[in-house]
Structure formats: C-alpha cells, structure tokens
Amino acid sequence: MEEGVINKMLKGPLSEVLDQTQLLYDVSGAGNNWAHGHHGYGPRYRDALREQLRRAAEGCDSLQSFLLLHSLGGGTGSGLGTYILGMLQDDYPSVFRFSAPVFPSEDDHVVTAPYNALLAAHQLLLNADCVIPVENQALLDACGRLERSAGAAAGTPASAARGAGEDGGGGGGSGNKPWDAMNGVAAGMLLDLTAGVRFEGSLNVDLNDITMNLVPFPRMHFLLSGLAPLAAQRDVGRMAAPRSMDQLFSDAFSRDHQLIWAEPRQHTFLATALMLRGAAGIGDVQRNVARLRGGLRLAHWNEEGFKIGLCSQPRVGLPYSLLALSNNCCITDTLGALQKRFDKLYRRRLFLHHYEEYMERAGFDEAAEAIGALRDDYRAADGARPAPIVRLRPRGLALA
Amino acid sequence: MESAVASARAAPSPWSYAGCGSLCRxxxxxxxxxxxxxxxxxxVGADALDLVRRELEACDWLEGFLLLQSVAGGTGAGLGTYLAEALADDFRQGPLVNVCVWPYESGEVAVQPYNALLTLSHLSSVSDGLLLLQNEVLHATCTKLLGVxxxxxxxxNGVAAKALAAALLPAWPRPAAGAPAQSPPRAAPGPGAGAGRQQPQPAAGGSLGRVALHPLGDLAAHLTAHPSFRLASVRHVPQLAPGTLDFTTFTWNSLLRRLRQMAVTGSFLEEGMQWAPNPAAAPGASPSKATPLPAHRYRNKAASSMLLLRGQQAAEVDAAEFADPRWHASWAADPLVVAASASRLGGCQMAATLLATDQACVAPLRRMQERxxxxxxxxxxxxQYEAHGMDEGQLLASFAAIEDTIASYEAL
Structure with missing residues (x-):
C-alpha cells in the first residue's frame, strides 16, 4: 500500500515474479492503525481489490485456495489484510482461505501492535479457514542458532525485504536483524506446504486436505508449524545435513524447530500432518510415527490421526525435508501473550482515540472476548479426558 | 481425479490406459x-457412467465390474462409493465387486475412521462382494517375507496385484477331494453364456470342470452370496522374494498345510503361526496333517471360502482338508469351491489362494470403529462433513451398519 515499501520491493530480486498490474498504491500506509486499514482503506479500495482478485481468480485453471501473507502488528497488513479475508469469504465461500500471519514479538517497535494483533486475530478467527502463524522472535532465535552453528558472525545486513511477511511485523527492516534469513525460513515453510500441489509424489497433499485433517473444530484452526531442517534456502549449503531420517522427525517436534515460540510436547496435539519431501518412503514415516507417538500427548479421540504427505521432489539443496503441521493446544500461550499485552494498553485506554476515528469501542471488547473464548476452547481440549462412549447395539442379531 | 490421474496415464508401464477412458478434474x-x-x-457421475457405458458397448461379454478403491480418503472412498451405487443402479446385469484398500492403522489420513466406516457401510448394501486388502498386511508381507x-x-501394490491376479485369473472348478470325479461342472450361468466361455484347457487335468470359473460372477454367487457376509479376505501362498524362486522346492502338501493353518488361525502371514496344538498336552508332537489343531483352537471361521490352485498337478492334489466343517460355519451348506489351473502364476511352480468370508476382518473393523x-x-x-450435506444421523447409521456386520461375523 505504502508507495515507498512497494517501490523497494519492486527493486528487489523478486520484482520480475510480481505482477505489476496487481499492485495497489496509496501515498501512505495505514499508519500502524488496524482500524485505519480495516475500516478506512478497506471500504475505500473495496472495488479495486475485488476487481483485481477476480482477474487473478479467473486466470486460474484450478483455484485451490487463497494464501494471505501479512503481519499482525502493523496497520496495512493486519487491517487491510483481514479485510481482504472477509471479502474472500463473501465472494469465494467454497475456496479455502489460508493465512500465514507474522505475529508481533514481545519487543515490537510498534506501540499499538498489541491492539492491531488482537483485532486482526479476531478477524482471522472469523474469516480464515486455516492460520499458520509465524513469530519474529522464534525466527530470530532460529537464525541465531544457525549462525552460531555455522560459526559465522551473527547478523546479516538487512537488504530489501522479500517474500513472506513483507516488512516483518511492521517496521522498516532497520537494526541488525537478519530479515532475509528469517523470511527465508518462513518462505521455506510455505514452499513445503504447497509442495504437494506443485510437484508429484506418491501421497500427495492438496491444500484442502490440510484443513480437512487438521481442523477438528471450526474455530480451532490455528496451526503450529515445525520445520526440519530449519534454514533459509540461502543457508542450506552452509548447514550440516540432517544426520538421518529419524533425526528429521525428532527435530520437527522439538521446541527449537517451531516457527512460533511454543512447547509442543507439553501440550495436546489435536491433529498432526507430516509432510515429507524428498527420497523417503511410507515405511520411513510409519517407523517414525510409531517411534514418536509415545513421546507426544495426543488427543484421546485422535491418537492415530496423522495425516501423511509424501512429495518426491526435495527442496533445492536438501536430500529431504519435513514440515510438521499440528493443531496443538500450545497456541493458548501465544494467544495468551497477545491478550496480556492488549490488556496492558486497554486497561488504561491508551491510544484508543486513534481507533475510535474509524470504529466503535465495542469492537475491542468483542475481539478480546472472542480470543478469550478461543483460548478457553483450546485449554479445555488440552488434556481432556475421554468420556464414556455409548456404543450402538447391532440390530440384525435376531437369528444368533 | 486430480493430477495423480494424469501422471498415472503418462507413466511408462506395460498397461496402457486409453486417453478417453479416464476422467480428470x-x-x-x-x-x-x-x-x-x-x-x-x-x-461427475454422469460423465463417469458415460465412460463406463462406452467401454461396455465394446464388450462382447460382460463379466462384471471390479472397482479398486481406498476406503480412507475422499475421492476413492467417497466418489468411489457414489459410482458403485450408480453402477448398481444402472447396470444390474453384471456383478459388482469392490476391492477395498484398508489404510494403515497408524493413519494416513486423520479422518480415516469416518471415511472407512462410511465407505464400507454404503458399499455393503450395493456391492456383490468386497475384497479387503490391508495396507498393514501388505507392508508386513513386504518386510517379513519378501525382504524389502x-x-x-x-x-x-505389487503384493496386492499378485494376490488379486491369483484370485481373478481363469481357473476351472474341481472337487475338493483329490480323486477324479465325473460330476458335471458347476457354476454354468446359462447355456448360451456357458458355451461362449468354453476354453481349451491349458494342460491335462482330468478332474477339471469344462467351464471356467467366472472370476467375479462366481465370487459374488458363491463366496459373498450371503448379504451379511460380503467382506472377504485374500490369502496367498507362497510369498517369495524374487531371487529365491529358483532355489525353492514346492510341494502341494506343505503349501496347502500352511495356507490352511493361516486360515484357521486367522493369520495373514505365513510366519510366526501357531502350529503346536497344545504345548502342555503333547510336548514333542510335531505338527502334521494327521493332528491339526483341536477344535477349540480354531480361531477363525468362515461363512464360505474359495480355494484356487495354480501350477502343475493343481487338478489332482487333495484339498479335502479345506472342507473341514470346523473351519466353516455350522449352517453353511456346501461352503467350499475349489478351482484349479495348470498355468503357473508369476513363475511359481505352485501357488494357492484362499478367498474367505472369515472373521479376520473383525479385528480391523473393531479398531476402526472404536476410533x-x-x-x-x-x-x-x-x-467438515456437515458442510457437504451429511448430518450426524447418517454417520451414526453407518456406525450401526458396521456394528451389524461385526456382530454377524462374530456369531459365525
């Protein structure tokens, strides 16, 4: 939206990939104000947006899904991004809407990020089919570990923002953060996610398979993604190759390999998908699932429910890679942190007047309540005990 | 349905699929x-039936329909079931046999319990026979017997295809006992049709019937004739790694004894079977034909079964022990059909296949239902199901149908 940001992107290495006709400009962005993006820019550009979406959708042979990349901390990505989500819901109700938002981290340099994030998360809850959040802090930690293990000096000079999460949680790529490497990791996750659609494999996973298998209850669609090996494309060459196939599976479920800060093993897995790329057979997956299952807390009604995907095309430079998507109750911690920061500001009604230019205050309460209810749902599912099951009686036993 | 179809069509293989014979979305x-x-x-139902009709019109003789499908997913299971129902409606003249691939227990798909139960319950009301192939069993066959x-x-798929080939390739009915018999061949569907099916027999086989078995027709008419017992299992011996074929000695005696033992103990692998009837009672007794399992050790029972022998002297060998009343349900009249063919199967001197509507399906069904x-x-x-017009009642109805199936198999 912001002219400067877009121009910078067009000068970057990806400019040829981007469709110039599908860009929408304004002089300035939404100024870190969710309400400005959602209720201001949204209605104003509605027709233009709809026209561009229609043009893109009509060019498709097979419209699989919409994948939205945006941040939650700022104004444009979170506000206008979630507005687009609502539009897609209206215009293309049967096409799945995926969102890969960048959640703001603790020390975000946007003061109003807590407001923006919670309001946007509420929209994601309402209008997205599947949300795969990514956290800056987790990516930063991962990249830091990678740098240390590679023995190189930490910190890569920030260059043009590229690919996913375009300006990384609202901010101009300043400081010493390795944006490229972080974006690369997130992009790797998206590549693995869509690999089943793009390449062949003996057990292909469509995007609609993912929602089907990973969303047991309509509102609980916030997925945890674990990537192994965890590295940006650029760094793959410098990294030690995964020791073995089994190591890959253990890694994907460990804390250090999650794209948000979470403890997956401490919480209940409601559903899991293992998407393997490269030279691996169903036998490898079966063996590892059997090995790992003991160490994971699985929902009592879905103890065997692993969705398995095999794609024969590996990622460039890697023999094999694994993306473990899971619907894990540890998302409560992430949502909880979001809510805590929101409450800190909202208790004192700070900055509210900026938002009240565009929206009612009731919107805040509504969002806080909805996210709270979602957390409760997840908390209830975490460690839920099996209820006694009422079996049906066979009817046709008159002869026996 | 998806790109998988396109890649299957393009793949180099000895099979060829006519481009117009596939449906792709x-x-x-x-x-x-x-x-x-x-x-x-x-x-897509109408388009698919159109393709079927076109194929049918090119047929001189309709043997029946063989549907291969998985039960875990959406397309193979859901659309496959729809097509089976449509075929049963439109083309009642041929039997409809479904080959269902049962998923891994640990799961390939999270929602496979729902999908599998829905598929089986719907199919068992329209299909004339369901052959169940379990991925778990195929996997174990590969690792334990074939050395993969x-x-x-x-x-x-290779293991599954071989078992299906053994079950469905031409064979000629014969009496169960080894002695040559003069009884007229059974299973002649009609004079006109029977005459068309008379084929020269591949080798000398005095006791073979003159009319070949109808792979699908006889399967439906004999094996899965009882509406409560539509689910059949397939057991095939020997399962040999390709390299060991030349160094193996075959005898019908050992082959049939192993197959029989697999059947009565309900096992699918000719490995780790229980041979000793009762270790405490007879410590040194070696298993032999004279002392098979005592009656109370019969773990598995079948409503009906079908034995297919392939290879040399398949027509003469004595298979009377498969007619054992303890292996079949007490009410079953004439529960066994034996058929033989002198041609070898895949280079094996001898091979035997047993199709049976036995209790082995109960355990996987139970586990799936539990989940x-x-x-x-x-x-x-x-x-997700409600979004596509299915309510909980329909799901429960299929649960109930499966409970029925389980109960009737258990009561054998």
Whole structure:
C-alpha cells in the first residue's frame, strides 16, 4: 500500500515474479492503525481489490485456495489484510482461505501492535479457514542458532525485504536483524506446504486436505508449524545435513524447530500432518510415527490421526525435508501473550482515540472476548479426558 | 481425479490406459468422504457412467465390474462409493465387486475412521462382494517375507496385484477331494453364456470342470452370496522374494498345510503361526496333517471360502482338508469351491489362494470403529462433513451398519 515499501520491493530480486498490474498504491500506509486499514482503506479500495482478485481468480485453471501473507502488528497488513479475508469469504465461500500471519514479538517497535494483533486475530478467527502463524522472535532465535552453528558472525545486513511477511511485523527492516534469513525460513515453510500441489509424489497433499485433517473444530484452526531442517534456502549449503531420517522427525517436534515460540510436547496435539519431501518412503514415516507417538500427548479421540504427505521432489539443496503441521493446544500461550499485552494498553485506554476515528469501542471488547473464548476452547481440549462412549447395539442379531 | 490421474496415464508401464477412458478434474475431494460422495459424485457421475457405458458397448461379454478403491480418503472412498451405487443402479446385469484398500492403522489420513466406516457401510448394501486388502498386511508381507526393508507404495501394490491376479485369473472348478470325479461342472450361468466361455484347457487335468470359473460372477454367487457376509479376505501362498524362486522346492502338501493353518488361525502371514496344538498336552508332537489343531483352537471361521490352485498337478492334489466343517460355519451348506489351473502364476511352480468370508476382518473393523466412536464423541471433524450435506444421523447409521456386520461375523 505504502508507495515507498512497494517501490523497494519492486527493486528487489523478486520484482520480475510480481505482477505489476496487481499492485495497489496509496501515498501512505495505514499508519500502524488496524482500524485505519480495516475500516478506512478497506471500504475505500473495496472495488479495486475485488476487481483485481477476480482477474487473478479467473486466470486460474484450478483455484485451490487463497494464501494471505501479512503481519499482525502493523496497520496495512493486519487491517487491510483481514479485510481482504472477509471479502474472500463473501465472494469465494467454497475456496479455502489460508493465512500465514507474522505475529508481533514481545519487543515490537510498534506501540499499538498489541491492539492491531488482537483485532486482526479476531478477524482471522472469523474469516480464515486455516492460520499458520509465524513469530519474529522464534525466527530470530532460529537464525541465531544457525549462525552460531555455522560459526559465522551473527547478523546479516538487512537488504530489501522479500517474500513472506513483507516488512516483518511492521517496521522498516532497520537494526541488525537478519530479515532475509528469517523470511527465508518462513518462505521455506510455505514452499513445503504447497509442495504437494506443485510437484508429484506418491501421497500427495492438496491444500484442502490440510484443513480437512487438521481442523477438528471450526474455530480451532490455528496451526503450529515445525520445520526440519530449519534454514533459509540461502543457508542450506552452509548447514550440516540432517544426520538421518529419524533425526528429521525428532527435530520437527522439538521446541527449537517451531516457527512460533511454543512447547509442543507439553501440550495436546489435536491433529498432526507430516509432510515429507524428498527420497523417503511410507515405511520411513510409519517407523517414525510409531517411534514418536509415545513421546507426544495426543488427543484421546485422535491418537492415530496423522495425516501423511509424501512429495518426491526435495527442496533445492536438501536430500529431504519435513514440515510438521499440528493443531496443538500450545497456541493458548501465544494467544495468551497477545491478550496480556492488549490488556496492558486497554486497561488504561491508551491510544484508543486513534481507533475510535474509524470504529466503535465495542469492537475491542468483542475481539478480546472472542480470543478469550478461543483460548478457553483450546485449554479445555488440552488434556481432556475421554468420556464414556455409548456404543450402538447391532440390530440384525435376531437369528444368533 | 486430480493430477495423480494424469501422471498415472503418462507413466511408462506395460498397461496402457486409453486417453478417453479416464476422467480428470483439477482437485480431489480433500479427504472428505461427504465431499466426494455428495458433491463430486453428482457432478461427475454422469460423465463417469458415460465412460463406463462406452467401454461396455465394446464388450462382447460382460463379466462384471471390479472397482479398486481406498476406503480412507475422499475421492476413492467417497466418489468411489457414489459410482458403485450408480453402477448398481444402472447396470444390474453384471456383478459388482469392490476391492477395498484398508489404510494403515497408524493413519494416513486423520479422518480415516469416518471415511472407512462410511465407505464400507454404503458399499455393503450395493456391492456383490468386497475384497479387503490391508495396507498393514501388505507392508508386513513386504518386510517379513519378501525382504524389502523400506517398502514403498509400489511394493505394496505389487503384493496386492499378485494376490488379486491369483484370485481373478481363469481357473476351472474341481472337487475338493483329490480323486477324479465325473460330476458335471458347476457354476454354468446359462447355456448360451456357458458355451461362449468354453476354453481349451491349458494342460491335462482330468478332474477339471469344462467351464471356467467366472472370476467375479462366481465370487459374488458363491463366496459373498450371503448379504451379511460380503467382506472377504485374500490369502496367498507362497510369498517369495524374487531371487529365491529358483532355489525353492514346492510341494502341494506343505503349501496347502500352511495356507490352511493361516486360515484357521486367522493369520495373514505365513510366519510366526501357531502350529503346536497344545504345548502342555503333547510336548514333542510335531505338527502334521494327521493332528491339526483341536477344535477349540480354531480361531477363525468362515461363512464360505474359495480355494484356487495354480501350477502343475493343481487338478489332482487333495484339498479335502479345506472342507473341514470346523473351519466353516455350522449352517453353511456346501461352503467350499475349489478351482484349479495348470498355468503357473508369476513363475511359481505352485501357488494357492484362499478367498474367505472369515472373521479376520473383525479385528480391523473393531479398531476402526472404536476410533470413530471416540472421534464422534468429541464431535471432532463433524463440521467438515456437515458442510457437504451429511448430518450426524447418517454417520451414526453407518456406525450401526458396521456394528451389524461385526456382530454377524462374530456369531459365525
């Protein structure tokens, strides 16, 4: 939206990939104000947006899904991004809407990020089919570990923002953060996610398979993604190759390999998908699932429910890679942190007047309540005990 | 349905699929049985039936329909079921036999309990016979008997294809006992049709019937004739690694004894079987034909069975022990059909295949149902099915149908 940001992107290495006709400009962005993006820019550009979406959708042979990349901390990505989500819901109700938002981290340099994030998360809850959040802090930690293990000096000079999460949680790529490497990791996750659609494999996973298998209850669609090996494309060459196939599976479920800060093993897995790329057979997956299952807390009604995907095309430079998507109750911690920061500001009604230019205050309460209810749902599912099951009686036993 | 079809068509293989004989859409059903059955079914059903009709019109003789499908997913299970129902409606003249691939227990798809139960319950009301192939069994066959350390789907498919070939290739009925008999051949469907099926017999086989078995017709008419016992299992011996074939000595005696033992103990692998009748009672007794399992050790019973022998002297060998009344249900009249063919199967001197509507299907069905109950009690994933026009009542109806199936098999 912001002219400067877009121009910078067009000068970057990806400019040829981007469709110039599908860009929408304004002089300035939404100024870190969710309400400005959602209720201001949204209605104003509605027709233009709809026209561009229609043009893109009509060019498709097979419209699989919409994948939205945006941040939650700022104004444009979170506000206008979630507005687009609502539009897609209206215009293309049967096409799945995926969102890969960048959640703001603790020390975000946007003061109003807590407001923006919670309001946007509420929209994601309402209008997205599947949300795969990514956290800056987790990516930063991962990249830091990678740098240390590679023995190189930490910190890569920030260059043009590229690919996913375009300006990384609202901010101009300043400081010493390795944006490229972080974006690369997130992009790797998206590549693995869509690999089943793009390449062949003996057990292909469509995007609609993912929602089907990973969303047991309509509102609980916030997925945890674990990537192994965890590295940006650029760094793959410098990294030690995964020791073995089994190591890959253990890694994907460990804390250090999650794209948000979470403890997956401490919480209940409601559903899991293992998407393997490269030279691996169903036998490898079966063996590892059997090995790992003991160490994971699985929902009592879905103890065997692993969705398995095999794609024969590996990622460039890697023999094999694994993306473990899971619907894990540890998302409560992430949502909880979001809510805590929101409450800190909202208790004192700070900055509210900026938002009240565009929206009612009731919107805040509504969002806080909805996210709270979602957390409760997840908390209830975490460690839920099996209820006694009422079996049906066979009817046709008159002869026996 | 999706790109998988296109790649199957392009793949180099000894089979060729006519380009006009396949139906291709851009996306699958996303593991959603309801989507495949209620959404894709009505949309592509007419086109699919058109393709079938075109194939049929080119046929001189309709043997029947053989549907290969998985039960876990959305397209194979959901759309496959829809097509089976449509075929049963439109083409009643040929039997409809489904080959269902049962998924891994640990799961390939999270919602496979729902999908599998829905498929089986719907199919058992329209299909004339269901052959169940379990991935788990195919996998174990690969690792334990064929020596494939890391089997892929190609290996599994190979084992499945061989078992199906053994079950469905031409064979000629013969009496169970070894002695030549003069009884007229059974299973002649009609004078005109029978005359058309008379084929020269491949080798001397005095006791073979003159009319070949109808692979699908006889399967439906004999094996799965009882409406409560539509589910049949396939057991095939020997399962040998390709390299060991030349160094193996075959005798009918040992082959049939192993197959029989597999059947009565309910095992699918000729490995780790229980041979000793009762270790405490007879410590040194070696298993032999004279002392098979005592009656109370019969773990498995069948409503009916079909034995196919292939290879040299298949026509003469004595298979009377398969007519054992303890292996069949007490009410079953004439439960065994034996058929033989002198041609070898895949280079094996001798091979034997047993199709039976036995209790071996109960255990996997039970486990699957257990999981479906647990899932449904948490109401997990139900909204995805409701989105495609299936309510909880329909799901429960199929649970009940499976309970019926389990109960009738257990009562054998």
């Amino acid at each position: 851009h996306s699958g059903s996303g593991n959603n049985w309801a989507q495949g059955h209620n959404h894709f079914g009505p949309r 350390q890391r089997p892929g789907f190609t290996d599994l 479906a109950y647990r899932m449904a009690s948490a109401r997990a994933f139900l909204h």
